[in-house]
Amino acid sequence: MRTVPGSGPDPLEEALALTRRLKLPHIRRALADVVPTAKAQRWDPAEVVRVLLAEEAAGRDRANLHTRRKRAAFPTGKTFGDWDEAKSSIPRATQDALKALEWIGRRENLSICGPSGTGKSHFSEAIGQAAIEAGMSVAWFTIEDLGVLVRRHRADDSIARALNRIIRSDLIIVDDIGLLPVSPDAAEGFYRLVDAAYERRSVAVSSNLHPSGFDEIMPKTLATATVDRLLHHAHIVVTDGDSYRLAQATTGQGVKPFS
Structure with missing residues (x-):
């Protein structure tokens, strides 16, 4: 597997920049809380990925629900x-x-x-x-x-x-x-x-x-x-x-x- 090296001194800032580039707003909002929690509780890396992806999925579901409700014009x-x-x-x-x-x-x-x-x-x-x-x-x-x-x-x-x-x-x-x-x-x-x-x-x-x-x-x-x-x-x-x-x-x- 190819590993992409970091290009900056602050991995969190680089991760935030990548979420903007990849249009992952809900992960971006969750990073500030999830990263310190993961460090403090020594989460498995796979758990960190799972939690962040779950936040993105839940956020998109909420956004889609809002859009469908608005378009319905109740x-x-x-x-x-x-x-x-x-x-x-x-x-x-x-x-x-x-x-x-x-x-x-x-x-x-x-x-x-x-x-x-x-x-x-x-x-x-x-x-x-x-x-x-x-x-x-x-x-x-x-x-x-x-x-x-x-x-x-x-x-x-x-x-x-x-x-x-x-x-x-x-x-x-x-x-x-x-x-x-x-x-x-x-x-x-x-x-x-x-x-x-x-x-x-x-x-x-x-x-x-x-x-x-x-x-x-x-x-x-x-x-x-x-x-x-x-x-x-x-x-x-x-x-x-x-x-x-x-x-x-x-x-x-x-x-x-x-x-």
């Missing part, structure tokens, strides 16, 4: 950490099965529908956050975001390329369908997205309407074609009950009391 940061399983009308067995995320690996879809305030958006975002934690990539949209996408790319006819970038994500979430009539551009964008992802990626939607009623808010032809593809390989979850937000508001839990 609206609020809600997770299952602040989700009350017992209060949800979604059966516990269904919650557990969806949290396992195996359906995403099978490229199946998810439709969560029900009245406002029954946890649809929270559960959808929490599923997305769990997927991010599991190393997957996620994209989050409202249906009107898809209308903006269509308008932006219509001028140069680049919508297909834009959609191809989106469906690189393992899971695509479209939130809050059905509160308002859907604009023609948004209806087109929704159809194009579902069509592009069909049997290739998982799409999760949350809506006040059951998908069978999407023709109430978008052109019937587009609604039929969209729902046909969306529900072919889909889990349909229906929520019910009173609004969590209204319940908190009427009991004073929606604000911090004045002192």
Whole structure:
């Protein structure tokens, strides 16, 4: 084995310089603590290498997690950490099965529908956050975001390329369908997205309407074609009950009391 001789009087400084050259920022941050500890405890050289490489790997995992979460563009940061399983009308067995995320690996879809305030958006975002934690990539949209996408790319006819970038994500979430009539551009964008992802990626939607009623808010032809593809390989979850937000508001839990 060839040994590379040192070129400077301070091996630690040279090691730090090499971590910059080789783009190993997490090892660089760990060196100042690991080297004295290794000397004091007389670590085996292989242990020093293992600890430093483990620090680099863990640091890169944290950075990748941050990047995936930022790219997902979640609206609020809600997770299952602040989700009350017992209060949800979604059966516990269904919650557990969806949290396992195996359906995403099978490229199946998810439709969560029900009245406002029954946890649809929270559960959808929490599923997305769990997927991010599991190393997957996620994209989050409202249906009107898809209308903006269509308008932006219509001028140069680049919508297909834009959609191809989106469906690189393992899971695509479209939130809050059905509160308002859907604009023609948004209806087109929704159809194009579902069509592009069909049997290739998982799409999760949350809506006040059951998908069978999407023709109430978008052109019937587009609604039929969209729902046909969306529900072919889909889990349909229906929520019910009173609004969590209204319940908190009427009991004073929606604000911090004045002192």
